[in-house]
Amino acid sequence: MEWYWIVAIAIGAVALLLVLSSLLYKQFFKRFYDIVLSGLALIILSPILLILTIVGAIAMRGNPFFVQPRPGKIDPKTGKERIFSLVKFRTMDNRKDAEGNFLPDEIRLNRYGRFIRSTSLDELPELFSIIIGDMSIIGPRPLLVQYLPMYNEEQHHRHDIHPGLTGYAQAHGRNTLSWEDKFAMDVWYTRNITFIGDVKILIDTVKTVLLHEGISSETAATMEEFMGSEEVTN
Numbered sequence: 001m002e003w004y005w006i007v008a009i010a011i012g013a014v015a016l017l018l019v020l021s022s023l024l025y026k027q028f029f030k031r032f033y034d035i036v037l038s039g040l041a042l043i044i045l046s047p048i049l050l051i052l053t054i055v056g057a058i059a060m061r062g063n064p065f066f067v068q069p070r071p072g073k074i075d076p077k078t079g080k081e082r083i084f085s086l087v088k089f090r091t092m093d094n095r096k097d098a099e100g101n102f103l104p105d106e107i108r109l110n111r112y113g114r115f116i117r118s119t120s121l122d123e124l125p126e127l128f129s130i131i132i133g134d135m136s137i138i139g140p141r142p143l144l145v146q147y148l149p150m151y152n153e154e155q156h157h158r159h160d161i162h163p164g165l166t167g168y169a170q171a172h173g174r175n176t177l178s179w180e181d182k183f184a185m186d187v188w189y190t191r192n193i194t195f196i197g198d199v200k201i202l203i204d205t206v207k208t209v210l211l212h213e214g215i216s217s218e219t220a221a222t223m224e225e226f227m228g229s230e231e232v233t234n
Helices: 003-023 025-059 111-118 126-132 145-150 155-159 179-190 195-210
Strands: 065-074 081-089 136-138 164-166
Touching (some): 003 025, 003 195, 025 081, 025 126, 025 136, 065 145, 164 195
Parallel strands (some): 136 164
Antiparallel strands (some): 065 081
């Protein structure tokens, strides 16, 4: 077979994949790309994961991983958010005051923690959560379980899909957004999932990470605690 036929077949196959991805993205290809891309990322980034595990254990004087229950996609059988274990690299140490309470975030967020947070390297272990189906590459960021009772009815719809490694809000303001704007963006995304849209979010996320944008809010080292909205559904 002549080389130009091979090129033509390859171009045709890619074009067909892109067309099918656009037509059946939410139904099939979103999960397909989650598995393929996160799997490739784990293989390529495995040396970095190993280095961060070792350096993190030294910098944090112990366990380099942060594990916390987070709410995921709503289970259609129960109508409740399924709780899963989120695993990240720790960015804050465990220093406490004389009464045994954790010191403020800005104090416990050491130099190493600031570096991996600003570069989003602390999120890399979440690739394993994507592989097993707890998360997606693109979706609303998983928040704290204790926030669930404080959601209003509309805000609960952010859990109609799997939480993401990054999302529309993370690519357009991150921690500088108000909680109301962040929830509005999350819910909007769940109703407007497209292949092209997710590609744009990935590109915008890379820009945000490279420019170190939106790492902290104006009044906190990370993000202020969510105190609930005016209209709350229990």
